[in-house]
Amino acid sequence: AQSPHAPAHGKPHADDPQFAIEPFYGAHQGGIVTPQQAHTYVAAFDLTTAKREDVINLLREWTDAAARLTRGQTAQPLPRADDKPATDSGEALDLGAAGLTITFGFGPGLFTKDGKDRYGLAGKRPAALVDLPRFNGDQLVAEKSGGDLFVQACSNDLQVTFHAVRQLARMGYGILQMRWGQAGFLSGPKGQTARNLMGFKDGTNNPSPKDPALMNQFIWAGDEGPAWMKDGTYAVFRRIRITLEHWDQMEVGFQESVFGRHKYSGAPIGKQNEFDALDLDAQDKDGNSLIPDNSHVRLSTAATNNGQRILRRSYSYNDSTNFYIERWPPWRQETEYDAGLIFLAHQRDPRTGFIPINEKLAKLDMMNQFTTHVGSAIFALPPGAKEGSFIGAELFDA
Numbered sequence: 001a002q003s004p005h006a007p008a009h010g011k012p013h014a015d016d017p018q019f020a021i022e023p024f025y026g027a028h029q030g031g032i033v034t035p036q037q038a039h040t041y042v043a044a045f046d047l048t049t050a051k052r053e054d055v056i057n058l059l060r061e062w063t064d065a066a067a068r069l070t071r072g073q074t075a076q077p078l079p080r081a082d083d084k085p086a087t088d089s090g091e092a093l094d095l096g097a098a099g100l101t102i103t104f105g106f107g108p109g110l111f112t113k114d115g116k117d118r119y120g121l122a123g124k125r126p127a128a129l130v131d132l133p134r135f136n137g138d139q140l141v142a143e144k145s146g147g148d149l150f151v152q153a154c155s156n157d158l159q160v161t162f163h164a165v166r167q168l169a170r171m172g173y174g175i176l177q178m179r180w181g182q183a184g185f186l187s188g189p190k191g192q193t194a195r196n197l198m199g200f201k202d203g204t205n206n207p208s209p210k211d212p213a214l215m216n217q218f219i220w221a222g223d224e225g226p227a228w229m230k231d232g233t234y235a236v237f238r239r240i241r242i243t244l245e246h247w248d249q250m251e252v253g254f255q256e257s258v259f260g261r262h263k264y265s266g267a268p269i270g271k272q273n274e275f276d277a278l279d280l281d282a283q284d285k286d287g288n289s290l291i292p293d294n295s296h297v298r299l300s301t302a303a304t305n306n307g308q309r310i311l312r313r314s315y316s317y318n319d320s321t322n323f324y325i326e327r328w329p330p331w332r333q334e335t336e337y338d339a340g341l342i343f344l345a346h347q348r349d350p351r352t353g354f355i356p357i358n359e360k361l362a363k364l365d366m367m368n369q370f371t372t373h374v375g376s377a378i379f380a381l382p383p384g385a386k387e388g389s390f391i392g393a394e395l396f397d398a
Ligand SMILES: C=CC1=C(C)c2cc3[nH]c(cc4nc(cc5[nH]c(cc1n2)c(C)c5CCC(=O)O)C(CCC(=O)O)=C4C)c(C)c3C=C
Pocket: 196, 198, 200, 201, 202, 203, 204, 205, 206, 238, 240, 242, 259, 261, 278, 296, 297, 300, 301, 302, 310, 312, 340, 341, 343, 354, 357, 358, 361, 371
């Protein structure tokens, strides 16, 4: 039977997002400045092998598989002998590439773990790949944090997205274990800023990924670090739970004060249009800041952070519900959403990007009444692979 996604005439239509193809090979990895697709699956893995060769072979195989998957092919060639496990689980057959990108990263544990230099890489850890400090209010869950290797798939199709990570995890059998995985989504009309689960446009004041000068200044690693990271970037992941039930009881005017932006237009408070500039000096008739002192945008914008900018590429998540009991007054028991934001930020150096901005937000942001950081990780995302080579080849001198 024909797949419901296969076009009736048998040839993909050029504009059909189901058949869109994003380049895999190139100077930079895909999925960083790529316009955000509708679905993501992020995962972190712990390496269990003690052999450097295993890691190199895995990265070679992952690179080849990712190149195939992003072209809409199976992870490894089919068919395979009936008496062997399949080289692809099959649920994405005929679905098209759906604009799939696959982005790989290296966590601190690849370089040293429990004081051991497992793969002869300890001396190659970039200074920018710091262990993140504990931030005010953090309630991190170890099983949802950290990881030696990072994989992010993004595409226009949920099934294609999960399929990609699932194939890579399967190929690592015996060499690594999945530490955590997280699905996310993002809906918005093409070309417009998508809204997060708090109902606000999220991403408006990002540095434009279409501006190479800005990307070179703030996102792509340059000559300041190891040569193997040049043209790569550093990703900070935070799983941020949002108490939507609480948020939904707030007056819209208060919600706008929390962010410092109008809810429906996305404009800065006091302005008309989404992309109007923030005026941090604007005051109301009583002399109060129009964009409140502890609002999210005032605290995080470049003007109050030594000019520093990060590239946010976040997704919403919705992981069903949990039952909570509080045994102190006001005593209550209720079922609450386990939903929030998969916060992902790319930057040239987290020591000047995410860390100082989040130090401030964690202490002062009005939004903290509604959000709790429960997962955290940091990864070095190496540059893109050259055809015939593999992701991270320069790190392994291969
Ligand atoms: C440390 C970095 C940040 C964390 C953590 C963070 C969490 C977070 N943010 C939103 C929603 C919005 N963020 C917005 C702007 C914004 N956020 C950060 C950084 C962090 N956010 C920055 C640097 C900026 C840009 C500020 C500016 O220059 O104006 C906005 C406004 C619209 C926009 O520009 O994107 C929203 C909305 C949530 C929901 C959240 C955690 C749950």
